[in-house]
Amino acid sequence: MSQVICPKCGENTLDRLSNCPVCNEPLVEGQKRNEVRTKRVYYLGLVFVAGLVAATVSSLMGFPKLTMIFTAIGVIGLVALILKMNATN
Numbered sequence: 001m002s003q004v005i006c007p008k009c010g011e012n013t014l015d016r017l018s019n020c021p022v023c024n025e026p027l028v029e030g031q032k033r034n035e036v037r038t039k040r041v042y043y044l045g046l047v048f049v050a051g052l053v054a055a056t057v058s059s060l061m062g063f064p065k066l067t068m069i070f071t072a073i074g075v076i077g078l079v080a081l082i083l084k085m086n087a088t089n
């Protein structure tokens, strides 16, 4: 769980709240950041899946070099995804 500081009263609040519990100031900044984070995790997941699928297809079609490249892309996507997920929690 991450926290955000209210821009109005400076109260330390959970960034999943939409409004500050003290002064009811909308915490839009924190929500925007969360959206960006979610999108990044989503794209990294796509990179991972696409890399794996492309590697499988390349392997089936007999392109060992392409298989290596796509496997590497998939692994990089997976590692980045795990790092991002850890950073989010």
Ligand SMILES: [Zn+2]
Pocket (backbone or CB within 6 Å): 006, 007, 008, 009, 010, 011, 020, 021, 022, 023, 024, 025
């Ligand atoms: Zn506040």
